[in-house]
Amino acid sequence: xxxxxxxxxxxxxxxxxxxxxxxxxxxxxxxxxxxxxxxxxxxxxxxxxxxxxxxxxxxxxxxxxxxxxxxxxxxxxxxxxxxxxxxxxxxxxxxxxxxxxxxxxxxxxxxxxxxxxxxxxxxxxxxxxxxxxxxxxxxxxxxxxxxxxxxxxxxxxxxxxxxxxxxxxxxxxxxxxxxxxxxxxxxxxxxxxxxxxxxxxxxxxxxxxxxxxxxxxxxxxxxxxxxxxxxxxxxxxxxxxxxxxxxxxxxxxxxxxxxxxxxxxxxxxxxxxxxxxxxxxxxxxxxxxxxxxxxxxxxxxxxxxxxxxxxxxxxxxxxxxxxxxxxxxxxxxxxxxxxxxxxxxxxxxxxxxxxxxxxxxxxxxxxxxxxxxxxxxxxxxxxxxxxxxxxxxxxxxxxxxxxxxxxxxxxxxxxxxxxxxxxxxxxxxxxxxxxxxxxxxxxxxxxxxxxxxxxxxxxxxxxxxx
RNA sequence: GUCCCUAUAGACUAAGGGUUAGGUCACCACCCUUUCAAGGUGGCUGUAGGGGUUCGAAUCCCCUUAGGGACGCCA
Numbered sequence: 289x290x291x292x293x294x295x296x297x298x299x300x301x302x303x304x305x306x307x308x309x310x311x312x313x314x315x316x317x318x319x320x321x322x323x324x325x326x327x328x329x330x331x332x333x334x335x336x337x338x339x340x341x342x343x344x345x346x347x348x349x350x351x352x353x354x355x356x357x358x359x360x361x362x363x364x365x366x367x368x369x370x371x372x373x374x375x376x377x378x379x380x381x382x383x384x385x386x387x388x389x390x391x392x393x394x395x396x397x398x399x400x401x402x403x404x405x406x407x408x409x410x411x412x413x414x415x416x417x418x419x420x421x422x423x424x425x426x427x428x429x430x431x432x433x434x435x436x437x438x439x440x441x442x443x444x445x446x447x448x449x450x451x452x453x454x455x456x457x458x459x460x461x462x463x464x465x466x467x468x469x470x471x472x473x474x475x476x477x478x479x480x481x482x483x484x485x486x487x488x489x490x491x492x493x494x495x496x497x498x499x500x501x502x503x504x505x506x507x508x509x510x511x512x513x514x515x516x517x518x519x520x521x522x523x524x525x526x527x528x529x530x531x532x533x534x535x536x537x538x539x540x541x542x543x544x545x546x547x548x549x550x551x552x553x554x555x556x557x558x559x560x561x562x563x564x565x566x567x568x569x570x571x572x573x574x575x576x577x578x579x580x581x582x583x584x585x586x587x588x589x590x591x592x593x594x595x596x597x598x599x600x601x602x603x604x605x606x607x608x609x610x611x612x613x614x615x616x617x618x619x620x621x622x623x624x625x626x627x628x629x630x631x632x633x634x635x636x637x638x639x640x641x642x643x644x645x646x647x648x649x650x651x652x653x654x655x656x657x658x659x660x661x662x663x664x665x666x667x668x669x670x671x672x673x674x675x676x677x678x679x680x681x682x683x684x685x686x687x688x689x690x691x692x693x694x695x696x697x698x699x700x701x702x703x704x705x706x707x708x709x710x711x712x713x714x715x716x717x718x719x720x721x722x723x724x725x726x727x728x729x730x731x732x733x734x735x736x737x738x739x740x741x742x743x744x745x746x747x748x749x750x751x752x753x754x
Numbered sequence: 755g756u757c758c759c760u761a762u763a764g765a766c767u768a769a770g771g772g773u774u775a776g777g778u779c780a781c782c783a784c785c786c787u788u789u790c791a792a793g794g795u796g797g798c799u800g801u802a803g804g805g806g807u808u809c810g811a812a813u814c815c816c817c818u819u820a821g822g823g824a825c826g827c828c829a
Contacts, residue, residue, distance in 0.1 A: 297829045332828055388827070395826090404756030405825065430827055448759070457757055457825090465827040472829045495758060496824040519760080519822090526821065557766060557778090564768045565777045584760095584767080587822060591765045594779045604792075641791045650790095700788090715788035727790045 290322030290486050294348075294355075295476065297329040298340035301537035302347040304590070305491070305521050305529055308555040312518055313489045314353045315556065315578035325483055326355035330362045331475055347538035351548050352571055359483070361475050368470040371478050371508060372431065372463060380507045381463060383419045383429040384411035406459040407432070431464035433474075433504060441499035446487070446516035446580045453499040461500050477501050481510035489516045489580075492587070516580050519559045519587045526589060545618060545644030550599035558588040568601065600643040608635045615648040624655045633737045637729035651728070654737060658724040658746055665726045669717035676751060678707065679717055683747040691740040693732040700732070721750040 294310040296302060302310075317324040326348070330336035348355070375381045391407070398405040411419070412434060423429060435458040443451040463474040480488060495517050505512050523529045536544075541551055552571050556562070561584075562569055562577040569577065603611060612628075612635045619626050626634070634654045642648065661670065669675055682703060689699045700718075704711045719731050722743055728734055735743050 295829085299829075329829060335828070384827095391827090399755080402755045406756090451758070453758075459825085462827055467827085469827085471827070476829085491823090492759065493823055494829090497829090499758095517759085522822075524765085528822075554766095559766090561767050561777095563777085567766080567778045586760050588767090589765060591779075594766065597779055600792085638791095640793095643791090697788090710788095712788055719789070725789090729790080731788060 289484075290317065290320040291325060291484055292317045292322065292487050292489055293325040293327050293480070293483065293485050295327040295329050295479075295490075296344050297332065297335075298337060298344060299332060299335040300340055301343040301539060303529075303537050304541070304551075304555065307347060307351060307538050307551070308521060308558060309489070309491055309518065310348060310353055311351070311552065311555050312560070312578075312583070315574055316487065316489060316580060317356075318575040319578045322486070323356045324353070325357045325359065325485070327479060327483070328358075328360045328362075329472065329475065330360055331469055331472065333362075333469065336362075343537065343539060350542060351538065351552055357483075359479070361479065364475075364479070365470070367482070368475055368478055372470065372474070375433070375463070375507060376431070378507070379434075381431050381433055382412055382414070382460075383423060384432045384460075384462070385414075385419075385422050385427050385429045386410055387428075406457070409460060412460060428466045430462045430466055432460040433463050433500075433507070435460050435500070435503055441502050443495070443498050443502065443515055445495075446514055447519075447583050448517060448585055451495065451498075455499075455503075458500055458503065473497060473500055474504065477504040477508065477510070480513060481505065481508070485513050487514045487516060487580075489518060492517045492520050516583070518583055519585060521558055522587050522589045524589060524591065529590060545646035546595065546599050547602055547614065547645065549602040549605075550595060553602070554595045554598050557594075558590070559584055559586075568598070596643045603642050603645070604640060608632055608639060611635045611639060611642070615642075615645050618645050618648055619655070622649055622652070624652065626655055630654065630737070637733050637737060641729065650725075651723075653723045653725070658722070658749075661720055661724045662726050665716070665720045669720055670750060670753060675717060676753070678709070678714070679721065679747060680751045681707075682714065682718070683744060683751065686740075686747075687744065689740075691736055691743070693730070693736045696732040696735050717750075718747070722746050 292313040294306075294313050296306055296310075314324050316322070328341055328344070330341070372381070394408065395405050411429075411432070414422075419429075436455045439455050441453045441455055441458070443453075445451055461473050462471050464470050479485075498515055498517075502512065521529050538551070542548075549570060552574070553567075553569055556569065556574045556578075557567055560578070560582050562574065562582065603614075606614070609632070612631050615635065616626065616631065619631075634648075634651055638648060638651055682700075685703060686699070689695065700714055701711060704714050715731050716726070719728055719734070720726060722728075722731075722734060722738060738746075
């Protein structure tokens with residue numbers, strides 16, 4: 289059975305790049321009828337936090353990715369211990385008594401000499417007896433893995449093909465810290481093997497870890513899984529995704545008014561294609577079409593305009609009731625508690641115009657008094673007493689009109705004609721008076737939704753500016 | 755610095771030896787129209803550069819350049 293895993297460390301909120309890695313794993317699992325495992329890699333006690341773990345759960349849930357199994361590495365320490373002692377017995381590891389300070393010094397020295405740093409193997413050369421003696425003396429130590437010093441390690445990557453590393457480049461990685469807690473490279477290998485992960489799909493940033501891990505597989509006698517390293521996402525400045533350029537937490541996208549359908553579709557498109565001619569694919573369709581060979585090798589740049597487009601598209605696919613429910617929390621956050629009936633009417637008008645759910649705040653005027661007017665619009669329409677006078681007549685005549693959109697349109701058009709004006713000469717100032725803005729949904733629909741009373745009142749407010 | 759990876763328009767991608775290099779977003783124009791969207795029609799931009807291999811190269815090879823990643827008692 290095909291089994292994949294997403295293995296985040298709870299040292300921060302789930303960000304968009306992590307979500308994409310999760311998505312590719314999820315799509316692959318579901319496409320093949322396989323299993324999607326979520327594994328929390330919380331071996332770094334200092335930085336791992338429960339709140340981040342919860343953020344990861346919430347984000348995945350929001351995106352609609354459900355895991356089949358859940359593990360936490362912090363609950364599996366005894367397993368790693370077993371394998372550590374197994375490796376020690378087979379002489380694949382050694383105790384290293386070099387202190388952090390000593391190592392730092394060496395690193396700095398290498399840097400000064402413009403040479404690449406690699407652990408020099410000081411303690412690898414230590415005799416067993418000497419090592420045991422040092423241990424008994426109470427000197428703290430870490431456990432290192434003896435990397436092969438010759439030959440090469442080859443990754444047969446499902447995305448990139450063959451990647452070759454000279455074993456000389458591999459240094460003796462630390463398996464156990466001074467406090468006995470195992471490190472990432474050790475835990476992943478054991479977990480992936482024990483959880484029978486068949487395909488490791490992860491970011492390109494892990495390529496250089498892979499040969500080290502392959503050596504561990506070999507030393508532990510585990511069967512190798514398949515590897516697929518997916519390209520990273522770059523920010524709009526072509527450098528590593530930074531917060532400014534899009535690397536926000538998934539939950540921040542939610543707060544910004546994006547909907548999961550759009551985020552999923554957008555992320556799936558970065559670094560992968562599903563059709564030569566189409567790009568709109570909901571999750572179910574992505575699952576049907578996903579395939580590792582379709583994943584491409586180059587890093588993709590995060591582009592908000594496309595996300596916005598997709599978000600608008602998916603919003604338009606929803607029913608008005610659904611949109612109302614989605615948009616309501618954003619209004620409430622802005623201090624507006626909309627009545628259901630009015631909200632539904634507003635959504636009907638705004639539906640085709642929303643890119644983000646937060647855009648609903650552009651139509652605050654349905655729920656709140658208009659207190660200020662667009663400055664340019666004010667100059668253009670409200671400064672001239674002649675124009676105001678026209679509005680005054682319009683207002684007066686509107687009193688006797690039934691406020692349905694079609695009816696208002698007929699009335700306004702004939703009013704304009706009667707007064708020798710173009711329709712626009714009326715529509716724009718009226719819009720400004722009713723909404724405070726130069727831009728809104730169709731004016732007559734807006735008027736109908738606002739109702740006669742409010743419309744007349746707002747027109748009056750402008751007339752009295754005179 | 756060392757090792758590794760990558761390179762099709764402003765962005766995401768298709769074509770994996772033979773296509774007028776296709777699609778999507780963005781952009782521009784027009785249509786629709788009371789504004790903005792949405793929708794419709796049309797258009798603009800591209801194989802990083804240089805060498806090879808080949809009858810033929812975006813595609814295969816080499817070099818250059820550019821970008822990214824890794825080099826932690828982080829994951």
